[in-house]
Amino acid sequence: MSRPGTAGGQPGPQRAANRVSAPTVPAQAYAELAAGNRRFVSGIPRHPNQDAGHRAAVADGQHPFAVIVGCSDSRLAAEIIFDRGLGDLFVVRTAGHTTGPEVLGSVEYAVTVLGTPLVVVLGHDSCGAVQAARQSAATGTPPQGHLRAVVDAVLPSLRRAAAEGVDDIDGIIDIHIAQTVEALLGQSPVLADEVAQGRCAVVGMSYRLAAGEVRPVAAVPPATLDVPIDAGTPAA
Ligand SMILES: [Zn+2]
Secondary structure (H helix, E strand, O other): OOOOOOOOOOOOHHHHHHHHHOOOHHHHHHHHHHHHHHHHHHOOOOOOOOOHHHHHHOOOOOOOOEEEEEEOOOOOOHHHHOOOOOOOEEEEEEHHHOOOHHHHHHHHHHHHHOOOOEEEEEEEOOOHHHHHHHHHHHHOOOOOOOHHHHHHHHHHHHHHHHHOOOOOHHHHHHHHHHHHHHHHHHHOHHHHHHHHOOOOEEEEEEEOOOOOOEEEEEEEOHHHHOOOOOOOOOOO
């Protein structure tokens, strides 16, 4: 990580203006991600912000517009599926998008220091971490080594799914994504305060491996999703 705006130690003027005058910034950030995903799904991505000129332009500081707390699955590369580039996304990935102190600290860094207005929990169908937790729960046999920490972090989602009568894997994964959104807010008072102040939002999204599509499954506040999405929006 680098400190933002190392030249002056302050966020750029555009970010500062957005933070002050645009309370809909989280929704706009969501719309940008949704638009990029539509470009990716359509097969005509723009690959914005990946050229040498942009690389040089962002070398002195970063102002990513979204934090992605995603599963580590190799098919879930954030900049590819959202058709973005350097400096756009602050990405934290663990198996099953499980959260621990380092994940929470990374999210808080992006939101409070970099001023990032949106946190996305990104899960996907056929998630191996959720399947491993399900198998462990079914057999009563915890996995060896540190993989147990991943499985243990998914178990509350399995219990919630069982309580709600959900037993199909995709339904369980949606619940795990929503549970992770709540876990971030519940475990990070810093993030919860940013959301309460309207400076940030947290959205849970599920990705379909074959289709390449993301769809929202949870949002705090819910109005974050109420923005028209234009896949033709010029990439910033
Ligand atoms: Zn996964």
